[in-house]
Amino acid sequence: MNITFRSTVLFVRDMEQSKAFYTDVLGQKVELDLGVNVGFVGGLALWDRTYVNDLLYVGKMPPGEAPAPPMEVYFETAEIEALAGRVAEAGVRLLHPLKEQPWAQRAIRFFDPDRHLVEVAEPMPAVVARLAAEGLSDAAISERTTLPPEVVAAMLGSECCD
Numbered sequence: 407m408n409i410t411f412r413s414t415v416l417f418v419r420d421m422e423q424s425k426a427f428y429t430d431v432l433g434q435k436v437e438l439d440l441g442v443n444v445g446f447v448g449g450l451a452l453w454d455r456t457y458v459n460d461l462l463y464v465g466k467m468p469p470g471e472a473p474a475p476p477m478e479v480y481f482e483t484a485e486i487e488a489l490a491g492r493v494a495e496a497g498v499r500l501l502h503p504l505k506e507q508p509w510a511q512r513a514i515r516f517f518d519p520d521r522h523l524v525e526v527a528e529p530m531p532a533v534v535a536r537l538a539a540e541g542l543s544d545a546a547i548s549e550r551t552t553l554p555p556e557v558v559a560a561m562l563g564s565e566c567c568d
Contacts, residue, residue, distance in 0.1 A: 413480040417455040478523035486528045534561040
């Protein structure tokens with residue numbers, strides 16, 4: 407099974423302020439900006455903390471435990487079902503089992519022994535290919551995944567955006 411480290415994701419309180427810090431102060435280049443999620447060339451990513459809390463944590467943590475930690479470590483594998491089985495066999499504490507996210511990517515989130523949040527998801531090109539195989543048009547895939555049309559077209563190897 408090939409599991410590839412992709413990113414450290416920082417959960418930030420003010421996206422614009424954080425984005426400005428990483429671009430202006432540290433000279434990072436934005437690769438993809440989806441509003442609540444910003445990815446930089448090289449792998450660092452920012453997620454809006456309120457969005458993360460609402461999506462992943464509200465009502466899902468045991469009483470007395472804090473909401474989202476300030477970061478997660480992100481991996482990808484095309485063998486997401488096998489990885490979910492491996493995690494279950496190991497008795498790892500889950501935040502959530504394998505499930506489809508609102509942007510159509512299947513992911514599992516769990517805690518390492520020191521309670522760091524780990525996410526493993528299918529690569530977005532695999533998501534786009536899966537949706538295309540299900541018969542969705544490029545435009546419908548763009549809408550479903552929130553990826554810009556030109557990104558979807560590139561992933562599918564088609565022309566875009568006339």
